[in-house]
Structure formats: structure tokens, C-alpha cells
Amino acid sequence: MLTERQYEVVMAIVFEYIHTGEPVGSRSLSKKYLTRISAATIRNEMADLEEMGFITQPHTSAGRVPTSKAFRIYVDSILEGKRQKSPELADRLLDLKRQRADFEQVLVYSSQLLSRATQTVALAASAPLAQVRLERVEFVSIDSNHALLLVVLQGRLIHQKMLAFPCEMPRETLDEIARRINAIASGKPWDEVRDGLRMFLLNELTEVSESCRLAMTEIDRLLSAENFRFFTTGIHHILNLPDFQDIGRLQAILSLLEEEEALSRMVRRYSAKDGLNIVIGNEDPESGLGAFSALFSSYSGKGTRTVLGLIGPVRMDYEKAIAALETVWDGLSENGNLEGR
Amino acid sequence: MLTERQYEVVMAIVFEYIHTGEPVGSRSLSKKYLTRISAATIRNEMADLEEMGFITQPHTSAGRVPTSKAFRIYVDSILEGKRQKSPELADRLLDLKRQRADFEQVLVYSSQLLSRATQTVALAASAPLAQVRLERVEFVSIDSNHALLLVVLQGRLIHQKMLAFPCEMPRETLDEIARRINAIASGKPWDEVRDGLRMFLLNELTEVSESCRLAMTEIDRLLSAENFRFFTTGIHHILNLPDFQDIGRLQAILSLLEEEEALSRMVRRYSAKDGLNIVIGNEDPESGLGAFSALFSSYSGKGTRTVLGLIGPVRMDYEKAIAALETVWDGLSENGNLEGR
DNA sequence: TTTTGGCACTCTCGTCTCTTGAGTGCCAAC
DNA sequence: GTTGGCACTCAAGAGACGAGAGTGCCAAAA
Numbered sequence: 100m101l102t103e104r105q106y107e108v109v110m111a112i113v114f115e116y117i118h119t120g121e122p123v124g125s126r127s128l129s130k131k132y133l134t135r136i137s138a139a140t141i142r143n144e145m146a147d148l149e150e151m152g153f154i155t156q157p158h159t160s161a162g163r164v165p166t167s168k169a170f171r172i173y174v175d176s177i178l179e180g181k182r183q184k185s186p187e188l189a190d191r192l193l194d195l196k197r198q199r200a201d202f203e204q205v206l207v208y209s210s211q212l213l214s215r216a217t218q219t220v221a222l223a224a225s226a227p228l229a230q231v232r233l234e235r236v237e238f239v240s241i242d243s244n245h246a247l248l249l250v251v252l253q254g255r256l257i258h259q260k261m262l263a264f265p266c267e268m269p270r271e272t273l274d275e276i277a278r279r280i281n282a283i284a285s286g287k288p289w290d291e292v293r294d295g296l297r298m299f300l301l302n303e304l305t306e307v308s309e310s311c312r313l314a315m316t317e318i319d320r321l322l323s324a325e326n327f328r329f330f331t332t333g334i335h336h337i338l339n340l341p342d343f344q345d346i347g348r349l350q351a352i353l354s355l356l357e358e359e360e361a362l363s364r365m366v367r368r369y370s371a372k373d374g375l376n377i378v379i380g381n382e383d384p385e386s387g388l389g390a391f392s393a394l395f396s397s398y399s400g401k402g403t404r405t406v407l408g409l410i411g412p413v414r415m416d417y418e419k420a421i422a423a424l425e426t427v428w429d430g431l432s433e434n435g436n437l438e439g440r
Numbered sequence: 441m442l443t444e445r446q447y448e449v450v451m452a453i454v455f456e457y458i459h460t461g462e463p464v465g466s467r468s469l470s471k472k473y474l475t476r477i478s479a480a481t482i483r484n485e486m487a488d489l490e491e492m493g494f495i496t497q498p499h500t501s502a503g504r505v506p507t508s509k510a511f512r513i514y515v516d517s518i519l520e521g522k523r524q525k526s527p528e529l530a531d532r533l534l535d536l537k538r539q540r541a542d543f544e545q546v547l548v549y550s551s552q553l554l555s556r557a558t559q560t561v562a563l564a565a566s567a568p569l570a571q572v573r574l575e576r577v578e579f580v581s582i583d584s585n586h587a588l589l590l591v592v593l594q595g596r597l598i599h600q601k602m603l604a605f606p607c608e609m610p611r612e613t614l615d616e617i618a619r620r621i622n623a624i625a626s627g628k629p630w631d632e633v634r635d636g637l638r639m640f641l642l643n644e645l646t647e648v649s650e651s652c653r654l655a656m657t658e659i660d661r662l663l664s665a666e667n668f669r670f671f672t673t674g675i676h677h678i679l680n681l682p683d684f685q686d687i688g689r690l691q692a693i694l695s696l697l698e699e700e701e702a703l704s705r706m707v708r709r710y711s712a713k714d715g716l717n718i719v720i721g722n723e724d725p726e727s728g729l730g731a732f733s734a735l736f737s738s739y740s741g742k743g744t745r746t747v748l749g750l751i752g753p754v755r756m757d758y759e760k761a762i763a764a765l766e767t768v769w770d771g772l773s774e775n776g777n778l779e780g781r
Numbered sequence: 782t783t784t785t786g787g788c789a790c791t792c793t794c795g796t797c798t799c800t801t802g803a804g805t806g807c808c809a810a811c
Numbered sequence: 812g813t814t815g816g817c818a819c820t821c822a823a824g825a826g827a828c829g830a831g832a833g834t835g836c837c838a839a840a841a
Contacts, residue, residue, distance in 0.1 A: 124804050137814050142805065160804050160821040201586065201602035239578055241596055245542065255582055261542035261596075334675075335694040338687050346679050346687075353676040465833050478785050483834070501792040501833050 101151075106172070107133060108144050109153050113165045113173040117414050120342060122162030167382040167413065170392070174377055174417050182418065184426040188216055192430030202255045207330045209407060209427050214333030216423045219411030220356065224366055226327040227252060230288045231402035235281045236318060238262075238273035246273055248314060250321050253286070253402050258321040258328075264310045272307060276314060279303065289322050324404070327363045331356055337391075340412050348390050352410070355387055370397035370406045375424070380413040394420055396428045407431075442492075447513070448474060449485050450494050454506045454514040458755050461683060463503030508723040508754065511733070515718055515758050523759065525767040529557055533771035543596045548671045550748060550768050555674030557764045560752030561697065565707055567668040568593060571629045572743035576622045577659060579603075579614035587614055589655060591662050594627070594743050599662040599669075605651045613648060617655060620644065630663050665745070668704045672697055678732075681753050689731050693751070696728055711738035711747045716765070721754040735761055737769045748772075 101109070111132040115123045125145060129138040145163055148154050153172075154163040165173075191212055195205055206223035213221035232253045239247040244264045251257050279300065284292045300311040320326065334356060343349050355361050365386060369376050376395045378386050386393070392413045397406040407428055409420050442450070452473040456464045466486060470479040486504055489495050494513075495504040506514075532553055536546055547564035554562035573594045580588040585605045592598050620641060625633045641652040661667065675697060684690050696702050706727060710717050717736045719727050727734070733754050738747040748769060750761050 122804090126804075138804095139806095139814055139816090140812085142807095143813085146806080156805085158821060159806095160819085162804065199586075199604040201582075201604070203602070234582075237580055239580075239590055239592070239598075241542075241575075241592060241598070245540075245596060247590070247598060249580055249588070251580070251582060255586060255602075257580075257582070257588060257602075261544070261598075263540040263542070333698075335691060335698055338691045338694060343687075346684075350676060350679045353679060357674075357676055463833090467833075479833095480785055480787090481783085483836095484784085487835080497834085499792060500835095501790080503833065 101172075104136070105144055105148060108141060109148060109165070109169050109172055110176065112154060112163055113169050116165050117416065120414060122157055122164050124162035127162075167379040170379045170413060171382065174379065177418055177421060178375070178377075182422045182425060184429070185216065185422055188212060188423060188426045189430050192427065192434065196434045203257075203328075203330075205431065206328075206405075207332075209431065210330045210332040213407065213409060213423055213427055214336065217409055217411065217416075217420050218333075218336045218339070219409050219415060219420065220331065220333050220337060222329060222331045222362070222366075222406075222408045222410070224327045224329045224406045224408070225256065226324055226404050227256075227258075227289075227322045228399055228402055228404055229290050229324055231322055232286055232288055233284055233318075233322070235285050236277055238277050238314075240268070240270045240273055243267045243269075248317055248321075250318055252322075254400070256403055258326070260317050260321060262313060262317060264313065266307070266310065268307065268310055272310075276300070276304065276307070276311060280314075280318075293319065325363065325367065327366055327406075329359060329362060329366075331362075337411070342390070342412055342414060351387070351389050352391050356410075361387065365393070366395065366406055366408065369393065370395045370404070370408075373398050375421070377417075392417075394424055396424050398428075398432075442513075445477070446485055446489060449482060450489060450506070450510050450513055451517065453495060453504060454510050457506050458757060461755060463498055463505050465503035468503075508720040511720045511754060511758075512723065515720065518759055518762060519716070519718075523763045523766060525770070526557065526763055529553060529764060529767045530771050533768065533775065537775045544598075544671075546772065547669075547746075548673075550772065551671045551673040554748065554750060554764055554768055555677065558750055558752065558757075558761050559674075559677050559680070560750050560756060560761065561672065561674045561678060563670060563672045563703070563707075563747075563749045563751070565668045565670045565747045565749070566597060567665055567745050568597075568599075568630075568663045569740055569743055569745050570631050570665055572663055573627055573629055574625055574659075574663070576626050577618055579618050579655075581609070581611045581614055584608045584610075589658055589662075591659055593663075595741070597744055599667070601658050601662060603654060603658060605654065607648070607651065609648065609651055617641070617645065617648070617652060621655075621659075634660065666704065666708065668707055668747075670700060670703060670707075672703075678752070683731070683753055683755060692728070692730050693732050697751070702728065706734070707736065707747055707749065710734065711736045711745065711749075714739050716762070718758075733758075735765055737765050739769075739773075 108128065111128050112123045125138040125141040128141050129136060133141065145154065149156065149163065152166060153169040154165055156163055195208055200208065206225060210221040210223040234251040234253050237249045239249065241247060244267050246262050246268060248260050248262050249257060250259065280296065283296050283299065297315050300315065301308045304311055334353065337343065337349065337352065369378050376397065377392065378388060379392045380388060380390060390413055391410055392415060393408060393410045395406055395408045397404060407424060409424055411420060449469065452469050453464045456472070466479040466482040469482050470477060474482065486495065490497065490504065493507060494510040495506050497504055536549055541549065547566060551562040551564040575592040575594050578590045580590065582588060585608050587603050587609060589601050589603050590598060591600065621637065624637050624640065638656050641656065642649050645652055675694065678684060678690065678693065710719050717738065718733065719729060720733045721729055721731060731754055732751055733756060734749060734751045736747055736749045738745060748765060750765055752761060
């Protein structure tokens with residue numbers, strides 16, 4: 100649908116726009132990138148491209164600004180080519196191995212690393228999958244009717260929740276409940292044992308059935324695929340961007356980042372399939388990204404789904420961002436750090 | 441040092457400035473607040489007040505803007521008077537009791553409540569005190585050489601850290617270490633038993649002394665008075681403020697809020713004494729607050745120090761902010777929620 | 782001695798106009 | 812199909828100007 104030359108023009112416009120942030124004119128294209136074609140020819144192509152929705156004009160006598168459709172082509176072309184890894188980032192990742200960090204530290208550190216390398220907002224997240232197997236659960240009694248529920252997943256990931264029981268729960272009872280849950284559920288896919296386990300517990304331990312029900316509900320919630328844990332880093336970077344000197348757009352993205360519910364929705368939406376997913380600005384109006392783009396690298400392991408992400412302006416350096424994300428991602432896989440161990 | 445009338449002028453200027461955000465002129469003061477004095481007289485007073493450092497002029501022919509010195513007087517006068525509590529906020533706090541929330545939830549919820557009520561950034565934090573007594577420690581074995589260290593303080597506060605041991609640590613060994621620590625340290629002030637405990641452990645359990653050393657170091661770090669845990673809410677509110685349409689100042693405060701280390705330094709500095717502490721803008725240049733003010737309400741209980749805070753523009757509605765902070769604070773105390781129980 | 786009205790002066794801010802420069806669209810020639 | 816040329820458009824910046832808000836100071840009143 101695009102001729103070879105139109106494709107070149109689009110790519111040149113996106114490239115120039117990413118680097119200058121200004122609307123791109125036909126003359127500068129002809130001088131800098133497409134020396135063999137004259138400005139007038141480029142103008143003709145531009146008129147067609149505008150009609151096709153790849154570029155727009157802020158006002159009649161201005162240059163052209165690429166739309167998300169144009170950015171999409173640009174990003175796809177990057178993804179097709181080979182990227183080189185950043186050796187410095189890879190080095191930094193070795194520190195993690197040296198420190199024998201746990202999974203949570205791995206996520207935090209990765210997100211910090213990414214944010215610093217790309218000068219954008221980085222996030223790392225993980226959530227259980229439906230087929231998650233639990234290693235075991237444990238209750239840490241806090242006082243007569245409070246206990247900390249610990250759910251250890253296969254891998255080293257740990258979820259936890261403080262429970263307030265409706266009646267007194269002595270330590271022995273809690274241990275008993277934990278023992279039974281572990282006997283049945285340990286090492287098995289949660290969604291297979293769940294219902295049976297619930298029935299079993301409620302029938303066996305009738306005198307504390309209310310507490311068992313509570314515990315089961317909470318374990319279920321902790322293991323739900325919706326239950327992402329987030330680590331966000333580098334929000335202040337987006338204030339440095341020259342494009343966002345007007346506050347309104349910042350407002351939107353900051354609210355998104357601060358509200359875990361909204362963030363979770365977004366991550367769920369765009370990390371559904373494994374690998375690298377890129378959402379550009381308002382390409383998907385539902386995203387709420389507005390003038391920002393998001394890159395998600397996600398992977399479903401045995402029991403958990405892990406996501407690394409970057410959120411930056413639409414006009415970000417995708418090449419650098421993708422390279423950084425892939426470097427960190429590969430570093431984690433190599434060290435066997437994805438989903439813990 | 442200030443005459444009665446000068447005091448009135450300062451108060452009126454601060455009041456008007458808080459509500460309009462514009463430099464305040466002598467004429468509007470005379471009309472709105474000090475009808476019995478003429479504008480010319482106010483001008484004379486203003487000249488003196490400027491010399492004394494209570495107000496400044498952005499430029500020759502503009503009105504006066506109060507300095508932090510003037511805000512200080514204003515805030516002190518609010519603190520002297522009686523404030524009324526917000527009944528709506530108090531109601532909301534009852535929900536906490538109904539939910540029998542744990543301490544962490546209490547902190548998170550309080551901070552959300554405060555932020556929404558005042559439209560500023562709210563934070564809640566807690567840290568152990570030197571005299572903290574630990575209820576007990578527990579190790580949750582994760583794999584052959586990883587375990588989750590749980591430190592339960594008196595009250596319901598829990599600190600935790602994943603440990604990577606230098607050698608294999610079977611569950612029994614971990615339980616043994618925990619048992620010994622608890623036997624000696626449970627219920628006693630940590631700073632009294634600490635050194636003895638360390639000696640004892642290293643002498644008794646020589647074959648895993650390296651692991652014991654590690655565990656002791658981590659417990660010590662978790663119980664250190666420096667070890668604040670933070671919950672921050674409502675960062676997006678500060679973008680709504682009309683005063684901060686230039687990004688530079690936002691940058692500073694956002695970096696502060698995002699960097700736990702800096703935040704911790706600030707909270708330590710200004711919550712040293714119990715009760716309500718207010719820091720106004722650049723009153724203390726060390727604070728890094730710049731164009732923002734911070735209100736901290738802090739309380740040292742038996743084992744932990746709890747802090748609720750608000751961070752907003754210097755020109756914030758102190759009356760409302762103080763009232764909200766006090767309402768939430770009192771609500772927590774009444775429900776017995778400060779430091780857990 | 783303190784307070785007040787009056788007046789000249791200063792500075793910001795919004796509006797208007799003008800100019801400049803970048804860029805387009807179209808047309809005729811190649 | 813491609814190109815150079817030319818008229819046209821528009822944004823952004825500079826300068827001029829008036830309105831408005833506010834001050835400082837002085838001399839008269841209290």
C-alpha cells in the first residue's frame with residue numbers, strides 16, 4: 100500500500116521528528132535524508148501520506164508531524180532489524196547474580212536500571228498465572244485473632260496478607276490448617292486443587308469453618324492472575340521532557356502511574372501475549388496513554404507472569420528503549436532470574 | 441517586636457495571599473480587612489515589615505508577598521487557637537475499626553484519606569525506636585539457602601527481609617536459631633539484649649556462625665530507628681496547583697518524594713519531637729522543600745514511631761490541613777491504632 | 782507625632798501591528 | 812513523473828502603547 104519512496108519519506112519524517120521535536124518540512128528532508136529527490140516531489144508525496152493518515156499538519160504553513168500510524172511503521176522496522184545490546188547494562192545485571200538477590204529485588208533493581216538507562220519511567224511487575232503451583236502456605240500468628248498469611252509460590256515469589264479472623268485462632272489451629280492445605284495443594288496447579296481443597300477444609304474443620312473460608316478466599320485472591328505486584332521507577336524523568344511543559348498531559352499520565360488499579364488494567368491488556376509489545380500513544384484510545392508510548396516485555400513461566408515495561412513520550416528514542424529492555428530482559432533470563440529460580 | 445497593628449497587617453496579607461495567590465496591595469487590605477486604617481498608613485507599615493523580612497516585593501510596583509517568616513506567624517496563630525475536627529473524616533476512620541485492619545493498612549488508608557481531604561500529598565510512615573521490643577522472629581524457609589526473615593514487633597508491626605545464606609540452611613537449623621533468639625530477646629528492649637544475643641549465638645552455633653551473623657545484622661537493620669517504611673499518596677494533586685505551572689520546582693519535589701532515602705532524611709529531621717511539626721518552604725534551607733511546606737504529626741509509642749505527614753505548596757490552606765491531620769491523628773489514637781494496638 | 786489624601790512615578794500585562802522565516806500548494810516546464 | 816518557481820499562509824518574535832495596580836513621598840489634618 101505504501102510505495103518504496105513513501106515508506107522512506109515516512110521513516111525520515113519520524114526519525115527527524117524524534118530527534119528535533121519540530122514539525123518536519125519538505126526542504127529539510129530533501130537536504131538531510133533524501134538528497135536524490137527534490138523538495139517539490141517530497142511535497143507531493145507528503146500530500147498523499149497526509150491523506151492516508153500517516154502525517155498531519157499542525158497548521159497550514161507548518162511542516163508535518165508523524166501520527167501514531169507512522170510511528171508504528173517506524174517501530175516495526177526497528178523490531179525487524181537487529182539491535183545491539185548495551186554491554187554496560189548487561190554488566191550491571193551481573194551484580195544481581197553476585198548478590199544472590201531474591202525475585203522482588205530483581206524486579207526493583209531491573210526497573211531502576213531501565214529507568215536510569217532510558218530516562219523514562221520503568222516498571223516491573225509480576226502476577227501468578229492460573230496454573231500456578233504453590234510451594235506451600237504458612238501462617239505466622241501475630242496475636243489471638245490475627246495472623247500473617249504467607250503464600251510461597253514455586254520459584255521464589257512470595258505473596259502475603261494479614262488476616263483478621265472472626266474468632267480466636269491459636270497457633271496450633273493455624274498450623275493444622277496450613278498442614279492440611281499443604282498436604283493437598285503443594286506442588287499442584289492451584290486451579291485444579293482449589294475447589295476440592297475448599298470443600299475438604301470446610302467439612303473437616305467445621306468449628307473454624309469461617310476462618311478457613313476467609314483463608315481460602317485470601318489465598319485465592321493472592322493467586323489470582325489479576326493480582327499484579329508493581330515496582331515503578333523514575334517518574335521524575337518525564338518532567339524533564341521538553342514536550343511536556345504544559346501540565347495537563349502530565350496530570351493524566353501521573354494519575355495512571357499512581358493508581359495501581361489503572362496500571363494493572365493496562366499491563367494486563369498489553370502483556371497478554373509473551374514477548375515484546377509496544378503501544379504507541381493514542382493508537383489504542385482505550386489505553387489512556389495519550390501522548391505517551393509504552394513498551395512491555397512479558398513472559399509467562401511455569402507459575403508466574405513477569406513483565407518489564409517502559410513508559411515514555413511518543414517521541415521517545417525507541418531504538419534505545421527497545422535495546423535496553425531487551426538487554427535487561429535477556430540478562431534476567433540468562434541468570435535464570437525470571438520467576439525466581 | 442511587632443506592634444499589634446503590624447501583626448494584623450501580616451496576618452491579613454498571609455490570609456489574602458493564601459486565597460488569591462497574588463501579591464497583596466495596600467488598598468485591597470484597607471478595603472477588605474483593615475477598614476479602620478487607610479491605605480497610606482498600611483503602606484507605611486508595609487515598608488517597615490519589608491525591612492523586617494516578613495514580606496517582599498516581586499517588583500517595584502507590585503503588592504507584597506509574605507515570606508516564610510510571615511507564614512510562620514500565621515501558622516503559629518492557627519496552632520494557638522482551637523480547630524474544629526472534620527466529622528466526615530472521623531466517620532471514615534471508623535471503617536478502619538470495622539475492618540479490623542492491620543497496622544500497614546491503617547497507614548495506607550490514613551494517607552489516602554488525608555490526601556483526598558486536603559488535595560495535597562500525604563504520607564504515613566513508621567519506624568522502630570531504639571527501645572523497641574520484639575515479640576518474636578521467625579524464618580520461613582524458601583529453598584535450601586534462602587529464607588524469609590520475619591520480625592514481629594510488639595504491637596502488630598511486621599518487618600521482613602529475604603536472606604540468602606552462604607551455606608545450606610535446613611529448616612530445623614533455622615527454627616533452632618529462631619527459637620534461641622526468641623528465648624533471649626522476646627519482650628525485651630532490643631538495644632539491651634542485642635549484643636549479648638549476638639555473642640551467645642556465635643558461640644553456641646559455631647558451625648553456622650556466618651549465617652547467624654547475617655541474620656543478626658539484618659534484624660538489627662530492620663529494627664534500626666532509621667528504618668522508616670513509607671506510604672505516599674496523591675502526588676498527582678500537586679500538578680493541579682495553579683502556582684506550579686513551571687516545571688522546575690515540581691521536579692525538585694517529585695525527586696524528593698520518589699527517593700526513599702531523601703524522604704527518610706526529611707522525616708527523621710522533622711519528626712524528632714512528638715506532636716505536630718510544621719516546616720514552611722525554605723524556612724530551613726536544608727529541607728529541600730523549596731516552594732512547599734510540610735506538616736508532620738508524630739508519636740513515639742512503646743516500640744515504634746509513627747508519622748503522618750502532608751506536603752503541599754507554601755500557600756496551602758493550613759487551617760484545613762492542620763484540622764485534617766489532627767482529625768485523622770486523633771481518630772487513630774482513639775481506635776488504638778497507633779503502633780498497632 | 783501619627784494619620785491621611787493626593788500625586789507623580791514605576792512596572793507588568795495584554796493588545797496591536799509589523800516583520801521575518803519557514804513551509805505549503807499549485808502550475809508550467811522539463 | 813519530476814522539478815523549479817512563485818504566490819500565499821501562518822506562527823512567532825519584536826516593538827509600541829495604554830490601562831491598571833501599586834508604591835513612595837510629601838504636605839496637610841488630626
